[in-house]
Amino acid sequence: MIAEQTLIAELKQTETQAKAFEMLVNTYKERLYWHIRRIVLNHDDTDDVLQNTFIKVYKNIHNFKGESKLYSWMYRIATNESLTFLKSKSKKLGINDAELQQTMVNNLKADVYFEGDEIQLNLQKAIASLPEKQKLIFNMKYFEELKYEEISSILDTSVGGLKASYHLAVKKIEAFLKNE
Amino acid sequence: MKKTNKNSGFKVPGDYLDTFNDNLLNKIASEDQSSIPKNEGFKIPESYFNSLHKNITSKLDEKPTKVITLKSYKKYYYSAIAVAAVLLLFFTIQPNKPNNINISDLASSEIDAYFEDTDLGLSTYEIAEVIPVDDLELNDVLETTINDEDIVNYLDDNTDYINELNIESDEY
Numbered sequence: 127m128i129a130e131q132t133l134i135a136e137l138k139q140t141e142t143q144a145k146a147f148e149m150l151v152n153t154y155k156e157r158l159y160w161h162i163r164r165i166v167l168n169h170d171d172t173d174d175v176l177q178n179t180f181i182k183v184y185k186n187i188h189n190f191k192g193e194s195k196l197y198s199w200m201y202r203i204a205t206n207e208s209l210t211f212l213k214s215k216s217k218k219l220g221i222n223d224a225e226l227q228q229t230m231v232n233n234l235k236a237d238v239y240f241e242g243d244e245i246q247l248n249l250q251k252a253i254a255s256l257p258e259k260q261k262l263i264f265n266m267k268y269f270e271e272l273k274y275e276e277i278s279s280i281l282d283t284s285v286g287g288l289k290a291s292y293h294l295a296v297k298k299i300e301a302f303l304k305n306e
Numbered sequence: 307m308k309k310t311n312k313n314s315g316f317k318v319p320g321d322y323l324d325t326f327n328d329n330l331l332n333k334i335a336s337e338d339q340s341s342i343p344k345n346e347g348f349k350i351p352e353s354y355f356n357s358l359h360k361n362i363t364s365k366l367d368e369k370p371t372k373v374i375t376l377k378s379y380k381k382y383y384y385s386a387i388a389v390a391a392v393l394l395l396f397f398t399i400q401p402n403k404p405n406n407i408n409i410s411d412l413a414s415s416e417i418d419a420y421f422e423d424t425d426l427g428l429s430t431y432e433i434a435e436v437i438p439v440d441d442l443e444l445n446d447v448l449e450t451t452i453n454d455e456d457i458v459n460y461l462d463d464n465t466d467y468i469n470e471l472n473i474e475s476d477e478y
Contacts (some may be wrong), residue, residue, distance in 0.1 A: 151358065151359045152359065164346075238349075239351065243347070246343060269344070
């Protein structure tokens with residue numbers, strides 16, 4: 127992989143843009159895919175959000191000041207895109223966020239791209255019961271195995287706050303799974 | 307470490323100590339599984355990631371065309387504004403011309419007819435933005451004028467509860 131600075135510089139130049147963009151997509155597509163998938167749960171929605179995320183990155187790369195790392199900037203866009211997507215979805219269906227989370231988890235049973243068993247379904251139910259920020263933090267730490275420092279720069283939250291939230295989230299999920 | 311078992315009569319099954327480590331590790335593994343599983347069960351369509359870049363670039367190629375059409379509209383707007391400005395100058399710069407028609411010469415019935423016949427498509431908000439609501443009196447929007455006596459009579463006949471009027475308590 128080429129250095130981040132070079133990649134950004136190439137993305138900003140018309141002649142090298144296309145090639146650099148392909149490199150960017152190939153480098154980050156899987157990580158961002160899973161990040162988004164854990165928020166919106168269903169593959170087709172993830173595909174939409176992921177494509178929009180990369181399109182936003184492409185169009186806004188000129189505004190990228192380099193104050194944060196490229197990947198945390200992209201993660202932030204992906205997170206915002208996912209949350210906005212869910213908000214508009216709940217608005218369209220005329221239900222609130224909690225009801226939407228319930229519907230999404232219930233839809234997993236019939237989802238061809240979900241092959242989890244009872245335990246995994248319960249895990250999703252447990253995660254869905256968490257407040258939005260705890261859910262993001264739990265997924266990023268437990269499944270995506272990001273460092274607290276990385277999550278901190280993506281979510282703009284202090285490391286101490288993240289540790290506390292993660293600890294709480296784990297306790298809640300364990301309690302939820304025990305009671306099921 | 308010294309072995310301290312001086313034949314106290316206790317026995318362990320033959321391979322117990324040999325297999326102890328494995329059993330312990332298995333036990334730890336199974337305990338771990340009972341807490342939070344690492345595998346979520348999500349799947350993705352085959353070769354999804356291979357075609358992703360192509361899909362995104364094709365979307366990127368689509369979008370600029372939309373932008374161009376918007377810009378070309380803008381050009382029309384500019385030329386429309388330019389034409390309007392020229393016409394305005396034309397009418398205002400020749401004040402001595404005898405047949406000069408301006409807005410006050412249009413009969414108000416014609417203006418009324420225009421508004422009646424043309425659907426301006428204004429929403430209530432847009433109308434509210436142009437019409438100064440503060441200056442409006444109730445009688446401006448009514449065909450006939452209502453005097454205070456009629457209002458009092460109406461309320462006497464039709465209001466069962468004084469609360470329905472939402473009058474502040476110190477007003478009566």
